[in-house]
Protein backbone atom coordinates (compact mmCIF):
# COMPACT_ATOMS: atom_id res chain seq x y z
CA UNK A 1 0.00 0.00 0.00
CA UNK A 2 1.70 3.17 -1.17
CA UNK A 3 0.94 6.45 0.49
CA UNK A 4 0.33 8.23 -2.84
CA UNK A 5 -2.89 10.34 -2.50
CA UNK A 6 -3.99 9.86 -6.15
CA UNK A 7 -3.79 6.09 -5.82
CA UNK A 8 -5.67 6.13 -2.54
CA UNK A 9 -8.41 8.33 -4.04
CA UNK A 10 -8.76 6.01 -7.01
CA UNK A 11 -8.99 3.00 -4.74
CA UNK A 12 -11.66 4.71 -2.61
CA UNK A 13 -13.67 5.36 -5.79
CA UNK A 14 -13.44 1.69 -6.81
CA UNK A 15 -14.49 0.53 -3.34
CA UNK A 16 -17.43 2.96 -3.28
CA UNK A 17 -18.59 1.73 -6.70
CA UNK A 18 -18.51 -1.85 -5.41
CA UNK A 19 -20.32 -0.72 -2.25
CA UNK A 20 -23.13 0.73 -4.39
CA UNK A 21 -23.37 -2.48 -6.41
CA UNK A 22 -23.50 -4.63 -3.26
CA UNK A 23 -26.23 -2.45 -1.76
CA UNK A 24 -28.38 -3.15 -4.85
CA UNK A 25 -27.73 -6.87 -4.51
CA UNK A 26 -28.74 -6.79 -0.82
CA UNK A 27 -32.01 -5.12 -1.82
CA UNK A 28 -32.78 -7.75 -4.47
CA UNK A 29 -31.94 -10.64 -2.17
CA UNK A 30 -34.09 -9.31 0.63
CA UNK A 31 -37.06 -8.89 -1.77
CA UNK A 32 -36.52 -12.44 -2.99
CA UNK A 33 -36.50 -13.77 0.58
CA UNK A 34 -39.78 -11.90 1.29
CA UNK A 35 -41.35 -13.43 -1.83
CA UNK A 36 -40.34 -16.96 -0.81
CA UNK A 37 -41.64 -16.39 2.74
CA UNK A 38 -44.98 -15.31 1.21
CA UNK A 39 -45.12 -18.43 -0.97
CA UNK A 40 -44.33 -20.69 2.00
CA UNK A 41 -47.14 -18.97 3.90
CA UNK A 42 -49.55 -20.09 1.14
CA UNK A 43 -48.16 -23.60 0.76
CA UNK A 44 -47.90 -24.73 4.37
CA UNK A 45 -51.71 -24.52 4.89
CA UNK A 46 -52.14 -26.98 1.98
CA UNK A 47 -50.94 -29.68 4.35
CA UNK A 48 -53.87 -31.94 5.16
CA UNK A 49 -56.17 -30.43 2.49
CA UNK A 50 -57.43 -33.04 0.07
CA UNK A 51 -57.60 -30.66 -2.92
CA UNK A 52 -55.73 -27.60 -4.13
CA UNK A 53 -57.90 -24.52 -3.38
CA UNK A 54 -56.84 -22.97 -6.67
CA UNK A 55 -56.73 -25.66 -9.36
CA UNK A 56 -58.91 -28.24 -7.58
CA UNK A 57 -56.52 -31.14 -8.23
CA UNK A 58 -55.97 -33.82 -5.63
CA UNK A 59 -53.13 -33.01 -3.18
CA UNK A 60 -51.04 -35.89 -1.89
CA UNK A 61 -49.34 -35.28 1.44
CA UNK A 62 -45.87 -36.24 0.14
CA UNK A 63 -46.31 -33.78 -2.75
CA UNK A 64 -47.01 -30.93 -0.31
CA UNK A 65 -44.08 -31.99 1.90
CA UNK A 66 -41.81 -31.94 -1.15
CA UNK A 67 -43.02 -28.43 -2.04
CA UNK A 68 -42.42 -27.19 1.52
CA UNK A 69 -38.91 -28.71 1.50
CA UNK A 70 -38.12 -27.14 -1.89
CA UNK A 71 -39.29 -23.64 -0.92
CA UNK A 72 -37.59 -23.87 2.49
CA UNK A 73 -34.24 -24.83 0.95
CA UNK A 74 -34.54 -22.05 -1.66
CA UNK A 75 -35.21 -19.59 1.16
CA UNK A 76 -32.18 -20.82 3.16
CA UNK A 77 -29.93 -20.32 0.10
CA UNK A 78 -31.17 -16.76 -0.47
CA UNK A 79 -30.76 -15.88 3.23
CA UNK A 80 -27.17 -17.19 3.18
CA UNK A 81 -26.32 -15.09 0.09
CA UNK A 82 -27.90 -12.07 1.78
CA UNK A 83 -25.75 -12.56 4.90
CA UNK A 84 -22.61 -12.80 2.72
CA UNK A 85 -23.54 -9.66 0.76
CA UNK A 86 -24.25 -7.72 3.99
CA UNK A 87 -20.86 -8.84 5.38
CA UNK A 88 -19.08 -7.69 2.22
CA UNK A 89 -20.82 -4.32 2.38
CA UNK A 90 -19.79 -3.95 6.02
CA UNK A 91 -16.13 -4.63 5.30
CA UNK A 92 -16.16 -2.29 2.28
CA UNK A 93 -17.55 0.52 4.44
CA UNK A 94 -14.85 0.11 7.08
CA UNK A 95 -12.08 -0.05 4.44
CA UNK A 96 -13.36 3.14 2.78
CA UNK A 97 -13.51 4.82 6.18
CA UNK A 98 -9.94 3.89 7.14
CA UNK A 99 -8.63 4.93 3.71
CA UNK A 100 -10.36 8.31 4.01
CA UNK A 101 -8.74 8.77 7.42
CA UNK A 102 -5.35 7.93 5.91
CA UNK A 103 -5.95 10.53 3.17
CA UNK A 104 -6.83 13.07 5.83
CA UNK A 105 -3.50 12.52 7.58
CA UNK A 106 -1.21 12.93 4.53
CA UNK B 107 -109.89 -10.89 1.89
CA UNK B 108 -112.00 -9.64 4.77
CA UNK B 109 -111.92 -6.03 5.76
CA UNK B 110 -111.35 -6.87 9.43
CA UNK B 111 -108.52 -4.63 10.76
CA UNK B 112 -107.12 -7.28 13.13
CA UNK B 113 -106.75 -9.80 10.31
CA UNK B 114 -105.12 -7.25 8.04
CA UNK B 115 -102.65 -6.28 10.77
CA UNK B 116 -101.78 -9.90 11.38
CA UNK B 117 -101.25 -10.48 7.69
CA UNK B 118 -99.01 -7.39 7.45
CA UNK B 119 -96.91 -8.76 10.30
CA UNK B 120 -96.51 -12.11 8.55
CA UNK B 121 -95.55 -10.43 5.28
CA UNK B 122 -93.03 -8.18 7.01
CA UNK B 123 -91.44 -11.18 8.74
CA UNK B 124 -91.07 -12.89 5.37
CA UNK B 125 -89.68 -9.66 3.93
CA UNK B 126 -86.99 -9.61 6.60
CA UNK B 127 -86.12 -13.23 5.92
CA UNK B 128 -85.89 -12.62 2.16
CA UNK B 129 -83.63 -9.59 2.69
CA UNK B 130 -81.19 -11.82 4.59
CA UNK B 131 -81.28 -14.38 1.79
CA UNK B 132 -80.57 -11.66 -0.81
CA UNK B 133 -77.54 -10.60 1.23
CA UNK B 134 -76.17 -14.15 1.43
CA UNK B 135 -76.71 -14.81 -2.27
CA UNK B 136 -75.02 -11.60 -3.32
CA UNK B 137 -71.99 -12.42 -1.11
CA UNK B 138 -71.89 -15.90 -2.65
CA UNK B 139 -71.94 -14.43 -6.17
CA UNK B 140 -69.07 -12.08 -5.27
CA UNK B 141 -67.06 -15.05 -3.91
CA UNK B 142 -67.56 -17.05 -7.09
CA UNK B 143 -66.62 -14.03 -9.25
CA UNK B 144 -63.41 -13.74 -7.21
CA UNK B 145 -62.63 -17.45 -7.70
CA UNK B 146 -63.25 -17.19 -11.45
CA UNK B 147 -60.88 -14.21 -11.53
CA UNK B 148 -58.14 -16.48 -10.12
CA UNK B 149 -58.94 -19.51 -12.28
CA UNK B 150 -59.24 -17.91 -15.72
CA UNK B 151 -55.56 -16.80 -15.73
CA UNK B 152 -54.57 -20.47 -15.23
CA UNK B 153 -55.48 -21.01 -18.88
CA UNK B 154 -52.27 -21.61 -20.80
CA UNK B 155 -50.07 -21.99 -17.67
CA UNK B 156 -48.26 -25.30 -17.59
CA UNK B 157 -48.28 -25.56 -13.76
CA UNK B 158 -50.53 -24.46 -10.93
CA UNK B 159 -48.92 -21.39 -9.27
CA UNK B 160 -50.02 -22.66 -5.85
CA UNK B 161 -49.52 -26.42 -5.70
CA UNK B 162 -47.07 -26.76 -8.62
CA UNK B 163 -48.94 -29.65 -10.25
CA UNK B 164 -49.22 -29.92 -14.01
CA UNK B 165 -52.30 -28.15 -15.45
CA UNK B 166 -53.99 -29.68 -18.46
CA UNK B 167 -55.98 -27.27 -20.60
CA UNK B 168 -59.16 -29.39 -20.50
CA UNK B 169 -58.93 -29.50 -16.69
CA UNK B 170 -58.83 -25.69 -16.51
CA UNK B 171 -61.71 -25.43 -19.03
CA UNK B 172 -63.76 -27.81 -16.90
CA UNK B 173 -63.05 -25.71 -13.81
CA UNK B 174 -64.08 -22.48 -15.61
CA UNK B 175 -67.30 -24.16 -16.81
CA UNK B 176 -68.13 -25.46 -13.32
CA UNK B 177 -67.58 -22.10 -11.59
CA UNK B 178 -69.44 -20.22 -14.36
CA UNK B 179 -72.47 -22.50 -14.07
CA UNK B 180 -72.43 -22.22 -10.24
CA UNK B 181 -72.35 -18.43 -10.61
CA UNK B 182 -75.28 -18.46 -13.07
CA UNK B 183 -77.36 -20.53 -10.62
CA UNK B 184 -76.65 -18.16 -7.72
CA UNK B 185 -77.45 -15.10 -9.85
CA UNK B 186 -80.77 -16.66 -10.90
CA UNK B 187 -81.73 -17.37 -7.27
CA UNK B 188 -80.75 -13.81 -6.36
CA UNK B 189 -83.03 -12.40 -9.09
CA UNK B 190 -85.93 -14.54 -7.82
CA UNK B 191 -85.34 -13.47 -4.20
CA UNK B 192 -85.20 -9.79 -5.21
CA UNK B 193 -88.46 -10.20 -7.15
CA UNK B 194 -90.16 -11.80 -4.16
CA UNK B 195 -88.97 -9.00 -1.91
CA UNK B 196 -90.32 -6.43 -4.38
CA UNK B 197 -93.78 -8.02 -4.48
CA UNK B 198 -93.89 -8.37 -0.67
CA UNK B 199 -93.09 -4.68 -0.30
CA UNK B 200 -95.89 -3.62 -2.64
CA UNK B 201 -98.42 -5.97 -0.92
CA UNK B 202 -97.51 -4.58 2.51
CA UNK B 203 -97.83 -1.05 1.16
CA UNK B 204 -101.28 -1.65 -0.34
CA UNK B 205 -102.51 -3.40 2.84
CA UNK B 206 -101.31 -0.51 4.98
CA UNK B 207 -103.19 1.87 2.68
CA UNK B 208 -106.32 -0.28 3.07
CA UNK B 209 -105.91 -0.16 6.88
CA UNK B 210 -105.60 3.59 6.69
CA UNK B 211 -108.94 3.85 4.86
CA UNK B 212 -111.02 1.68 7.24
Ligand SMILES: [Zn+2]
Nearest residue numbers: 052055158161
Ligand atom coordinates in the same frame (compact mmCIF):
# COMPACT_ATOMS: atom_id res chain seq x y z
ZN1 LIG C 1 -53.10 -26.33 -7.63
